Amino acid sequence: MALDTERKKVAHLLRRAGFGAGISRIDYFTELGLDATLEHLLDYEQVAEGPEIDVYELTNNNGNLPAPIVSGWWLHRMMVTKRPLQAKLSLFWHDHFGCSAEKVQNGYLLVQHIRLLNRHASSDFRTLLLAVAQDPTMLRFLDNNVNVSGKPNENFARELMELFTMGIGNYTEKDVQEAARALTGWSFQRPNRIQAALRNKVEPEFIFRENQHDKGIKTFLGVSGNLGGEDVIDILLDQPVTARYIATKLWSWFVYENPEEAVVDRIASVFLGSGYSVKALLRHMFTSEEFYSARAERALYKSPADFVVGICRSVDLPGVLDLVSIFQDSEKEKRQLLRGAVGGMMGSMQNMGQFLLYPPTVAGWDGGAAWVNSATMLERIKFADTMFQKRNGPINWNYLVGNRRFESVREVVDRLCEVFDAQLPAAKKEIVATHVEGLLDLTRGEEQYRQEMLHQASRLIFGSPEFQFC
Amino acid sequence: MAENHSRRDFLVRSGSVLALGLLTPAWLRGVALAQKTDRLNGVVPRSDNVLIVCQLSGGNDGLNTVIPYSEKDYYRLRPGIGIAEKEQIPISGHLALHPALKPLQGLWDSGQLAIVNGAGYPEHNRSHFSSMKIWQTASPEGPSQTGWLGNYLDLIGSTGPVSPVVGLCLDNSANPALSARKVSVPTIASLDDISELAGTQDAEAAMRAIQQMDGNTPFGHVSQSTNSALDAVHELNSMLGKYENVIEYKADKFSSGFRQLAKLIAVSPLTRVAYLSIGGFDTHANQQDRHSELLGNFASGLSAFMQEMQQIGMAQRVTVLAFSEFGRRVKENGSGGTDHGQAGPMFIAGGSVKGGLHGEYPSLQDLDDGDLKYNLDFRRVYASVLDRFMQADSEKLLGQRFEILPLFS
Incomplete structure (x- = not known):
């Protein structure tokens, strides 16, 4: 097992800089070549985003946009986007900044928040950090809207250092208090009706309330003066530890966990040298020798998003649903079909431990090995039932394997492993083949046998240890 | 067909793991052994409770569950959602239960129901998640990797293998x-569809076989998790069919949960802890009917469950x-409705x-930011249950000693 062919490298890149791909996409990008594929993924601004459901059509009868609906809308984006790296980065930043709909329940704010993460996903880190720090969702989530002169609230100031930039242990309690003072007055307000009419926008926006700002002298990480919120951010970005912290986290998400000290030195200096350009850092990471090394190959636990979105993308589920929806009579029915399907996926992801927009804490999801436990493994196995149990479901035999003829069950298993980009050793493929052969006794008719073969083989593939890694 | 069988025979003959599912599970032999060793070593027998x-x-x-009916402030502060005195079920000279808790009257009258008032913890947290986590991990001081019941199960597991269902979370997300x-x-979402989860014996054997790996790879963690799930499902599937509930339950989530747990207890002698969580209590608006329904379901589910325990001779345990x-x-x-509070x-x-x-x-006169103040650390209840009912050392499990409440006779 090594990434010894162009095709294997391309598939690896697609798994990491996105959610993986099906056979035809891997074929296409292999033809294009690794370098061009990387540019296509990285320079996603050049690529049209693909169809988007109008999220505002998903409001309920009261005109509210419930947070779980926004989660589903976002999940659907991940499934259909032509810019998988941008989607994956948005998820990375969501995990990093950890805003939860448990507290910020307003769907409109959350849409604004996701769009912000998406817009700045690979910008320079200062632009992103400042935008997030001034985003009403964050201001509300960590209570900076009630951080006012004379009554400072340290919630945002603390997490800004502990989780968003430097990491714990690089500042004092006094720094937290002083940063909180500097951030007083950063709040949000709803636009008035004239503004709302002119901008066609009703979501609250950032506002600096000068009368609530503490104008005294603060000393933060050794710098003194009448510091404001932007000063705090600039001082944080001046700390070399910030570049190390963020670069290490990105590496651990995209390449492998616990990078070597020398790697951290190197990527931190690339990050700093590029003016905190996330895109430059990613380009460095995705072209590094380490990225294609044995240590990196299939070394990261798939998150529920990797798992679910990956499977759905590999069989082009949204495309299939689109086709199916042609047969629905009304727009409403089409939407319901989509909502039902995406809702089911959301439910599965939630049971697997990742409910989009509901990270368990401001520190995001634990991730890594913590994604896997007995309950989540049952859920991952059950995902095959969701996808393939129903014979009349959208993903049937004909769709997956076409009218190809097979000489043996083993060939079918090989084909399925290819469809799902599952790297099972030959002995395990044999186990799958043996099991699905035995299904003949339990099914009636060829069609039922084929669908059950697909269903049971998928259960085994989805439940295999190998398939839990990307 | 012939080929199909010969292949299977071959795999079995060649010592393939496919045969594993048919043997006595390793944990079962382990449990028997551990119990024997414990007795031999004179270790105090663990509680069967x-x-x-x-x-x-x-x-x-x-406040609307256990109502301080003699307090004028109760009616003054809750003109809309307060429960009228004539509807309440008085249980003392000062307190009454919400009328929807009527099904608990029998347990209360027969002295089998204890109510601990004013439970909470210092430095109150009003976030659902954070506060729940504090209760679950019994650690108001800071985050803890393990839960209070997890610690207890680890203690049981410290002397040897345990049943795959020594603990069970009836839910769709791990607690x-x-x-x-x-x-x-x-964690199992429902015991009712366990046979579906289990699939055929062949399917289970194949799933176990697919977990096999060479040497110590990161795959080990996955294999272990999946095998633990398969063990539990297998165990439950083999037991649950042996018993039908002897009491009728309603269909709501509480009743259905309690019904499944009653069945679990009836068939699984090695289960020590089971967990049921039901949501819907976040009543910020128009809470009266909703809250009443929830309490009613809780009460009738619990009451039916205790009746069933009585019938099968498990009530004491x-x-x-x-x-x-x-x-x-x-x-x-x-x-x-009402917003997040404290005790x-x-x-x-x-x-x-x-x-x-x-x-x-x-007290309703001495509030903290509009909330009832806690006056009893919830960990005292945990400690009392651990020490007096589960025969475990609560100080060790909770990290400190708490004063025991006389909750058990």
């Missing part, structure tokens, strides 16, 4: 209270502990329980 924890998620409105270092506690992550604001809000009541029911009122009811 079963603890059911029922989590009311969302923040139950404790931090059960998170343990060593023992793996399965089973205790149910119900709690919520916080109570709600004393003053009702503008939309006929609230806990319920402890069972044949070994010493019924009655424990803890002082928080």
Whole structure:
């Protein structure tokens, strides 16, 4: 097992800089070549985003946009986007900044928040950090809207250092208090009706309330003066530890966990040298020798998003649903079909431990090995039932394997492993083949046998240890 | 067909793991051995008792659950959602139950229901998640990797293998209270469709076979988790068919949960802890009907469960502990609901329980930011259950010694 062919490298890149791909996409990008594929993924601004459901059509009868609906809308984006790296980065930043709909329940704010993460996903880190720090969702989530002169609230100031930039242990309690003072007055307000009419926008926006700002002298990480919120951010970005912290986290998400000290030195200096350009850092990471090394190959636990979105993308589920929806009579029915399907996926992801927009804490999801436990493994196995149990479901035999003829069950298993980009050793493929052969006794008719073969083989593939890694 | 069989025969003959599912599970032999060793070593026999924890998620409105009916302030602060005195079920000279809790009257009258008032913890947290986590991990001081019940199960597991269902979380997401270092506690959404989960014997064997790997790879963690799930499903599937509930339950989530747990207890002698969590208690608006329905379901589910335990002779050995992550604001809000508050009541029911009122009811005149102040650390209840009912060392499990409440006779 090594990434010894162009095709294997391309598939690896697609798994990491996105959610993986099906056979035809891997074929296409292999033809294009690794370098061009990387540019296509990285320079996603050049690529049209693909169809988007109008999220505002998903409001309920009261005109509210419930947070779980926004989660589903976002999940659907991940499934259909032509810019998988941008989607994956948005998820990375969501995990990093950890805003939860448990507290910020307003769907409109959350849409604004996701769009912000998406817009700045690979910008320079200062632009992103400042935008997030001034985003009403964050201001509300960590209570900076009630951080006012004379009554400072340290919630945002603390997490800004502990989780968003430097990491714990690089500042004092006094720094937290002083940063909180500097951030007083950063709040949000709803636009008035004239503004709302002119901008066609009703979501609250950032506002600096000068009368609530503490104008005294603060000393933060050794710098003194009448510091404001932007000063705090600039001082944080001046700390070399910030570049190390963020670069290490990105590496651990995209390449492998616990990078070597020398790697951290190197990527931190690339990050700093590029003016905190996330895109430059990613380009460095995705072209590094380490990225294609044995240590990196299939070394990261798939998150529920990797798992679910990956499977759905590999069989082009949204495309299939689109086709199916042609047969629905009304727009409403089409939407319901989509909502039902995406809702089911959301439910599965939630049971697997990742409910989009509901990270368990401001520190995001634990991730890594913590994604896997007995309950989540049952859920991952059950995902095959969701996808393939129903014979009349959208993903049937004909769709997956076409009218190809097979000489043996083993060939079918090989084909399925290819469809799902599952790297099972030959002995395990044999186990799958043996099991699905035995299904003949339990099914009636060829069609039922084929669908059950697909269903049971998928259960085994989805439940295999190998398939839990990307 | 012939080829199909010969292939299977070949795999079995060649010592393939496919055959594994047919043998006695390793844990079962382990459990027998551990019990023997314990007896030989003179270790105090572990308790056979079963603890059911029922989590009311969302923040139950404790003030409308156990009502201080003689307090004028109660009616003054809750003109819209307060329960009229004539509807309440009085249980003392000062307190009454919400009328929907009527099904608990029998347990109360027979001294099998204890109510602990004013439970909470220092430095109150009003976030659902954070506060729930504090209750689940029994650690108001800071985050903890393991839950209070996980710690207990680890203690049982420290002397040897345990049943794959020594603990069970009846839910679709793992509960931090059960998170343990060593023992793996399965989370199962419903015991009703367990045979579906189990699939055929062949399917189970194939799934086990696919878990095999060479040497010590990161795959080991996956294999272990999947095998633990398969063990639990296998075990449950083999047992659950042997018993039909002898009491009728309603169809709501509480009743259905209690019904499944009753069945579990009836068939699974090695289960020690089971967890049920039901949501919907976050009643910020128009709470009256909703809250009444929830309490009614809780009460009838619990009451049916205790009746079934009585019938199968398990009442003495089973205790149910119900709690919520916080109570709600004393003053009702503008939309006929209540916002997040602090202290609230806990319920402890069972044949070994010493019924009655424990803890002082928080004052309605001395509020903290509009909330009832806690006056009893919830960990005292945990400690009492661990020490007096589960025969475990609560100081070791909770990290400090708490004063024991007389909750058990």
